[in-house]
Amino acid sequence: xxxxxxxKADATQAAREVAVRASHVSMDFGSGALxxxxxxxxxxxxxxLTILGPSGSGKTTLLRMIAGFQKQTAGEITINGKAVDAxxxxxxxxxxxxxxxxxxxxxxxxxxxxxxxKMRRFNPRQIAGRVDQFLDLVKLGGYGDxxxxxxSGGQQQRVAIARALVFEPDLLLLDxxxxxxxVKLREEMQLEFxxxxxxxxxxxxxxxxxxxxxxxxSDNVIVMDGGRIQQQADPVALYxxxxxxxxxxxxxxxxxxxxTATADGNLKVGDLVVxxxxxxxxxxxxxVVAAIRAEQIRLAGTREALAACDMTLEGRxxxxxxxxxxxxxxxxxxxxxxxxxxxxxxxPDSFGLFRVGDPVxxxxxxxxLKIFSPAA
Amino acid sequence: xxxxxxxxxxxxxxxYPLRWRIMDAxxxxxxxxxxxxMSPYTGWALIMPALLLVGILVLGLFEMADSSLHTLDRAIxxxxxxxxxxxxxxxxxxxxxxRVVMRSVFAAGLxxxxxxxxxxxxxxxxVRTTRSAVRKxxxxxxxxxxxxxxxxxxxxxxxxxxxxxxANNALxxxxxxxxxxxxxxxxxxxxLVQYMLPxxxxxxxxxxxxxxxxxxxxxxxxxxxxxxxxxxxxLPMAKPGxxxxxxxxxxxxxxxxxxxxxxGGGSQDFIANAIYDQFFRTADQGLxxxxxxxxxxxxxxxxxxxxxxxxxxxxxxGSKK
Ligand SMILES: Nc1ncnc2c1ncn2[C@@H]1O[C@H](COP(=O)(O)OP(=O)(O)OP(=O)(O)O)[C@@H](O)[C@H]1O
Ligand SMILES: [Mg+2]
Numbered sequence: 001x002x003x004x005x006x007x008k009a010d011a012t013q014a015a016r017e018v019a020v021r022a023s024h025v026s027m028d029f030g031s032g033a034l035x036x037x038x039x040x041x042x043x044x045x046x047x048x049l050t051i052l053g054p055s056g057s058g059k060t061t062l063l064r065m066i067a068g069f070q071k072q073t074a075g076e077i078t079i080n081g082k083a084v085d086a087x088x089x090x091x092x093x094x095x096x097x098x099x100x101x102x103x104x105x106x107x108x109x110x111x112x113x114x115x116x117x118k119m120r121r122f123n124p125r126q127i128a129g130r131v132d133q134f135l136d137l138v139k140l141g142g143y144g145d146x147x148x149x150x151x152s153g154g155q156q157q158r159v160a161i162a163r164a165l166v167f168e169p170d171l172l173l174l175d176x177x178x179x180x181x182x183v184k185l186r187e188e189m190q191l192e193f194x195x196x197x198x199x200x201x202x203x204x205x206x207x208x209x210x211x212x213x214x215x216x217x218s219d220n221v222i223v224m225d226g227g228r229i230q231q232q233a234d235p236v237a238l239y240x241x242x243x244x245x246x247x248x249x250x251x252x253x254x255x256x257x258x259x260t261a262t263a264d265g266n267l268k269v270g271d272l273v274v275x276x277x278x279x280x281x282x283x284x285x286x287x288v289v290a291a292i293r294a295e296q297i298r299l300a301g302t303r304e305a306l307a308a309c310d311m312t313l314e315g316r317x318x319x320x321x322x323x324x325x326x327x328x329x330x331x332x333x334x335x336x337x338x339x340x341x342x343x344x345x346x347x348p349d350s351f352g353l354f355r356v357g358d359p360v361x362x363x364x365x366x367x368x369l370k371i372f373s374p375a376a
Numbered sequence: 377x378x379x380x381x382x383x384x385x386x387x388x389x390x391x392y393p394l395r396w397r398i399m400d401a402x403x404x405x406x407x408x409x410x411x412x413x414m415s416p417y418t419g420w421a422l423i424m425p426a427l428l429l430v431g432i433l434v435l436g437l438f439e440m441a442d443s444s445l446h447t448l449d450r451a452i453x454x455x456x457x458x459x460x461x462x463x464x465x466x467x468x469x470x471x472x473x474x475r476v477v478m479r480s481v482f483a484a485g486l487x488x489x490x491x492x493x494x495x496x497x498x499x500x501x502x503v504r505t506t507r508s509a510v511r512k513x514x515x516x517x518x519x520x521x522x523x524x525x526x527x528x529x530x531x532x533x534x535x536x537x538x539x540x541x542x543a544n545n546a547l548x549x550x551x552x553x554x555x556x557x558x559x560x561x562x563x564x565x566x567x568l569v570q571y572m573l574p575x576x577x578x579x580x581x582x583x584x585x586x587x588x589x590x591x592x593x594x595x596x597x598x599x600x601x602x603x604x605x606x607x608x609x610x611l612p613m614a615k616p617g618x619x620x621x622x623x624x625x626x627x628x629x630x631x632x633x634x635x636x637x638x639x640g641g642g643s644q645d646f647i648a649n650a651i652y653d654q655f656f657r658t659a660d661q662g663l664x665x666x667x668x669x670x671x672x673x674x675x676x677x678x679x680x681x682x683x684x685x686x687x688x689x690x691x692x693x694g695s696k697k
Contacts, residue, residue, distance in 0.1 A: 069593055089593075090604075098590050098593075100590060104608075115600075116598035119598060119600045119604055164598075167598070
């Protein structure tokens with residue numbers, strides 16, 4: 001018992017060390033808006049960070065600057081305290097898995113993995129053993145002699161990971177390497193990433209637009225939009241307490257209502273006051289927007305059935321969508337000026353309980369309705 | 377629902393655009409001329425003209441083979457009646473022809489080497505540069521010589537490399553006596569390299585384009601400096617292009633006529649020059665034909681060996697090996 005606690009304390013000690021630090025980093029391609037706009041973050045050693053954002057939000061650009069393939073137009077990036085561009089690319093200790101993998105097609109899997117070792121002048125007698133060790137790590141033992149085009153997509157992925165890790169870089173960068181895989185394989189590889197990262201303890205930055213992947217694999221997530229960092233937090237905090245409407249909308253499924261702030265920190269839509277929580281105080285009457293997640297809304301035939309909720313409202317079903325493991329209802333609330341709410345219903349017995357046009361009641365707890373200032 | 381105009385409604389007489397009607401007519405005509413049941417033969421029909429051209433070539437070769445088997449009867453200045461291998465014997469035994477063949481092969485080899493050496497960086501920069509101005513400049517420079525033609529270019533080199541030419545004038549500026557730059561072996565090879573460079577670049581460019589930039593970025597992130605990346609990644613991946621370009625440059629040089637004739641000044645004959653002499657100077661058709669066939673065999677053997685070594689796949693023909 002005590003040993004474990006000591007180990008944990010050790011781990012937190014080690015985790016304190018900052019591996020990657022970006023301060024006020026910007027990238028201006030000279031085409032109007034900044035591709036990356038004043039990004040600052042820190043990543044502790046041994047941690048798994050995911051940069052999450054929609055297409056064009058500047059994720060790849062930020063990653064390429066960290067890798068040193070591109071020079072930022074403002075700000076500074078350090079890896080283990082040293083500026084990224086202090087050394088030429090081939091002298092840096094950064095392993096990268098590219099979106100299109102960029103494996104060497106004229107070499108076998110083993111030769112691909114051996115390449116960084118040869119370039120780094122490892123002892124030739126140790127190379128073979130080490131290559132085998134890393135092929136085993138990615139569960140490709142015995143596949144070393146295959147050419148790249150004789151491997152499946154998932155296997156190629158593993159070769160790329162082994163190649164990026166075999167020289168034990170200080171930092172592993174992943175640029176959406178899973179985007180091209182089918183869902184099943186992608187989910188399998190996400191767990192693989194986690195396992196390998198835990199096994200080696202290598203500091204990792206992963207880029208993705210897949211929110212599920214970000215939540216599954218990471219210790220820490222940065223959400224980007226329009227080149228700006230919207231929020232940095234661990235997955236649970238990010239999901240529970242989004243910092244702004246963008247994050248609330250990007251992770252999970254949220255419904256939004258616009259209104260004005262009341263004196264007691266709630267939201268007023270028309271004449272109706274909707275109870276919610278806000279992270280900060282708003283001036284009375286200021287325009288605000290509220291968000292609530294689909295799984296945090298209760299749905300029933302009558303308001304009486306929802307007595308446990310802080311707030312109940314009557315509405316009408318305007319769409320139902322069956323998604324397999326759940327049913328989604330789109331409910332229009334007349335009292336909220338026709339605002340629509342999307343609600344998940346997870347109970348398989350009640351799938352199809354309500355039809356389009358049925359009157360229904362919605363209910364939620366006040367802490368689940370988050371009030372923000374409207375998106376800039 | 378968008379309304380589809382009806383053709384027989386007198387008020388809105390709708391007519392399809394002219395281009396569509398022409399295409400329809402063509403289609404109709406084609407269907408008449410080449411009914412669907414003929415479609416298994418479409419491939420053959422399309423390749424027919426090319427086969428015809430090759431056929432004529434092969435026919436010519438047979439003619440040549442035939443005439444190479446008759447010696448020239450110098451008394452009446454006509455080919456002999458009887459079939460004989462004397463022409464081939466004459467070629468084999470002649471030290472002069474031996475030298476000409478060796479010179480042609482050696483020059484072709486040197487030309488391939490130097491051309492690829494110069495073409496690779498040229499093509500690489502043309503493909504990889506991020507500045508479109510540089511790419512355009514390189515492309516224009518590449519295509520310009522094509523508009524000039526081989527003979528005019530050789531003539532230009534005569535002027536530049538002549539005793540009073542630009543090259544010797546430049547040497548004179550640094551105090552070097554005029555040297556003979558023309559009518560020797562290096563001059564011919566120089567001319568050939570200069571002539572072949574655009575062909576080689578044009579054949580290498582697609583091969584290099586096919587190498588993703590990211591592959592090189594990956595190599596550098598894995599610890600390869602640019603030289604290592606070039607040697608271990610770019611060269612092996614460009615191999616098909618290099619071999620293809622090498623074959624084209626090699627065969628074109630081996631069979632070249634103008635460069636040795638003009639820059640060699642008669643002292644640096646290639647096989648083609650010897651053939652020309654037999655046909656048009658001594659009028660010994662038989663001997664010329666024998667030499668020509670020898671050249672065909674020589675070229676075919678070299679190409680055959682290269683393909684056998686590296687596989688047809690390297691020439692961009694689907695199959696691997
Ligand atoms: N080399 C470049 N020159 C000019 N603009 C660029 C360049 N690279 C990226 N951009 C622009 O910068 C912005 C961010 O691009 P980036 O590639 O970082 O997006 P991303 O978040 O990786 O998107 P995706 O998920 O689609 O890969 C985009 O608007 C893009 O058009
Ligand atoms: Mg990207």
